[in-house]
Amino acid sequence: MxxxxxxxxxxxxxxLHSLLPAPADTPNADLVASLASIDWNRGDAEWLALLYPHVSIMLAAANPFGRLGLSLMGAIAAGFLLQKVAEIIAQRAIPRSTGIILIIALAANPLFAYFALENLPGFLALTFFGLALGDVVRFVNWGNTESGFRGGILIMLAAFSDPSGILFAVIIVLASPFLRHGRAAAPGLRAANMLVIAFPTLGAFATIAFLNILFFGTPWPTSDVEVIIGSIAPGLSELVVRYATPTGWLIAAQLASAWLVAVIVRRPRTIAVSTIVFLLLNIAFVLGVFHPAAAGVNFAILTLLAIAIIPSARTISSNVLVDAVALGQVALAWLAAFDRPVVREWMARTIDAWSMLVG
Known part of the structure; x- marks a missing residue:
């Protein structure tokens, strides 16, 4: 329920948005176009690689409702993601006030709504990442091996939902050693945990790469590799420009908030985690991992990691300070929404559709 x-x-x-013609430049529009270009009469190894991202392609192919169906899938995924976030907050005994504010900061803004309804591949990757976080926390904190296996499979599904899912897989593997370990210390414990989490993703990609090398002499279709290489120079230039604008300041402010909470709860090691994640997000941007019309990825990832990694405050003053930072995240989310042109256009469409509905 x-x-x-x-x-x-x-x-x-x-x-509501189905009352208006669908925009042509969103990730969902590109997903529909990719689906239309697939030759379903093939079944060779190269075709298997060309189906990437497999989870999103297969769900879109099974969807009989077109663009509306993709948005509804995103809404359903959001329900699973937010329920898992609430579960993690309850399991980790985060104060109720902080938990409520964090969920509001994550979801009660146009940035999250646009992400869920117009970028199904990216949002599926985020959802599987969020579901995996809960299992990884259980695996590392409580020594629940079944949760470790389940978390690894969910991360694999994230990586096969969108290219950004590969980034999420790297993030969760690198973040796992910074969680509190419930088992007795042992040599290689952290490395073993990281391998359990990463193994399904590594195994799946290795299988596809092996088949391509065996039959075609290349681990992945050459066209995809050329696109990645070609995106580096323009991506780097755009990144430099972005950090000279309010967009870059808002992204940096999210990182500063993570640092501030780490200092408040006296967990300075998590500063390294948030910094590594921030650097990985920038590298992914340069490599063209994110769709040009994607929005909200940085904010969602940093918020989810804060919920999963940073411990709850234990004093009244700490709780108040963490709540204040979390309220700042609410403001940052709305500012980021108004800063992104694609989200502003989406909000304008929402108003137009509502006006059409009520006359």
């Missing part, structure tokens, strides 16, 4: 309740507002927004 909680998942249904959390998904309903986004599902209603998806139905």
């Amino acid at each position: 909680l998942r249904l309740g959390l998904a309903t507002p986004l599902a209603l927004l998806a139905l």
